[in-house]
Amino acid sequence: xxxxxxxxxxxxxxxxxxxxxxxxxxxxxxxxxxxxxxxxxxxxxxxxxxxxxxxxxxxxxxxxxxxxxxxxxxxxxxxxxxxxxxxxxxxxxxxxxxxxxxxxxxxxxxxxxxxxxxxxxxxxxxxxxxxxxxxxxxxxxxxxxxxxxxxxxxxxxxxxxxxxxxxxxxxxxxxxxxxxxxxxxxxxxxxxx
Amino acid sequence: xxxxxxxxxxxxxxxxxxxxxxxxxxxxxxxxxxxxxxxxxxxxxxxxxxxxxxxxxxxxxxxxxxxxxxxxxxxxxxxxxxxxxxxxxxxxxxxxxxxxxxxxxxxxxxxxxxxxxxxxxxxxxxxxxxxxxxxxxxxxxxxxxxxxxxxxxxxxxxxxxxxxxxxxxxxxxxxxxxxxxxxxxxxxxxxxx
Numbered sequence: 001x002x003x004x005x006x007x008x009x010x011x012x013x014x015x016x017x018x019x020x021x022x023x024x025x026x027x028x029x030x031x032x033x034x035x036x037x038x039x040x041x042x043x044x045x046x047x048x049x050x051x052x053x054x055x056x057x058x059x060x061x062x063x064x065x066x067x068x069x070x071x072x073x074x075x076x077x078x079x080x081x082x083x084x085x086x087x088x089x090x091x092x093x094x095x096x097x098x099x100x101x102x103x104x105x106x107x108x109x110x111x112x113x114x115x116x117x118x119x120x121x122x123x124x125x126x127x128x129x130x131x132x133x134x135x136x137x138x139x140x141x142x143x144x145x146x147x148x149x150x151x152x153x154x155x156x157x158x159x160x161x162x163x164x165x166x167x168x169x170x171x172x173x174x175x176x177x178x179x180x181x182x183x184x185x186x187x188x189x190x191x192x193x
Numbered sequence: 194x195x196x197x198x199x200x201x202x203x204x205x206x207x208x209x210x211x212x213x214x215x216x217x218x219x220x221x222x223x224x225x226x227x228x229x230x231x232x233x234x235x236x237x238x239x240x241x242x243x244x245x246x247x248x249x250x251x252x253x254x255x256x257x258x259x260x261x262x263x264x265x266x267x268x269x270x271x272x273x274x275x276x277x278x279x280x281x282x283x284x285x286x287x288x289x290x291x292x293x294x295x296x297x298x299x300x301x302x303x304x305x306x307x308x309x310x311x312x313x314x315x316x317x318x319x320x321x322x323x324x325x326x327x328x329x330x331x332x333x334x335x336x337x338x339x340x341x342x343x344x345x346x347x348x349x350x351x352x353x354x355x356x357x358x359x360x361x362x363x364x365x366x367x368x369x370x371x372x373x374x375x376x377x378x379x380x381x382x383x384x385x386x
Binding site: 024025026027029030100103104105106107108109110111112117120121124125128145146147151152154155157158159160161162163165166168169170173174178179182183185186187 | 305
């Protein structure tokens with residue numbers, strides 16, 4: 001299958017995967033192009049052929065991640081349903097590496113002049129709007145728990161992100177999926193068990 | 194007043210303040226001892242006299258922060274009340290620099306071998322226990338919204354942290370204090386307005 005893909009696309013995918021892993025381990029500011037190149041089995045010169053700068057590589061990593069799926073931090077697609085969101089949290093609990101990359105980058109993005117800052121700012125605006133839209137589509141102007149879709153959306157997003165930090169730091173202490181379902185119960189959109 | 198403090202304690206306080214600012218701007222991995230020393234008006238050698246390593250400085254920053262108050266991310270003291278927590282969010286909204294330092298460090302702490310990881314892991318375990326304790330003291334074994342104190346605690350903590358990221362990225366788009374009060378309303382411990 002993959003043999004049919006152009007060689008350059010394959011190489012690009014290798015680099016992105018390597019960058020993902022290096023960022024998870026060291027953050028973006030702690031990551032070096034040399035380390036990414038080495039992990040991808042390339043020279044640094046070879047890497048720069050595909051991505052002209054470290055910032056360009058970072059943007060590609062973030063865009064690629066949003067293409068793969070919408071997990072890792074908060075939603076990003078308009079065609080979601082709320083029950084899929086709970087399933088996504090279950091799924092994320094099985095891939096700490098992806099969650100770690102996202103969470104490390106989100107944290108760094110609030111520092112001055114970080115190249116991921118614009119990406120995250122735009123992403124969260126979109127995520128909040130998408131969340132409000134899907135809540136409105138299912139429940140109308142007021143959720144059973146009392147909030148409007150627009151007031152529930154930033155909380156829903158915050159819970160997803162905040163639980164990931166607690167879970168990454170101490171996976172045994174926090175059941176991310178159960179806690180998220182508890183929150184859906186508070187919103188009144190799913191029964192707490 | 195400050196003239197009465199020993200000179201070494203003053204110098205130490207200057208260094209910690211400088212480190213706070215540099216970490217807010219660049220994160221811990223992006224911060225250099227040289228930059229902290231310059232901002233504190235010291236040589237790097239002079240800085241190392243007070244803090245033998247960058248990691249030692251980081252731990253001192255985190256401990257100092259917890260001494261100042263319990264804000265910036267989530268609670269850390271046992272003598273809190275829930276209404277003070279909402280006030281703390283109001284207060285944090287007036288000091289983005291402190292919130293930024295905390296949020297950047299939390300994000301970095303999930304990367305491999307980060308020197309703040311143990312600090313945050315222990316801190317969150319304590320914060321969750323303290324939160325559960327104060328909820329139990331006020332509401333007993335079940336909150337009006339239906340959750341037990343132990344199940345509400347990680348959500349309360351997650352909302353505080355998660356809202357800070359959204360607010361730091363786009364202060365005009367997220368009213369952190371109003372959103373937090375909405376969440377207290379969902380828990381049933383304060384009326385949503």
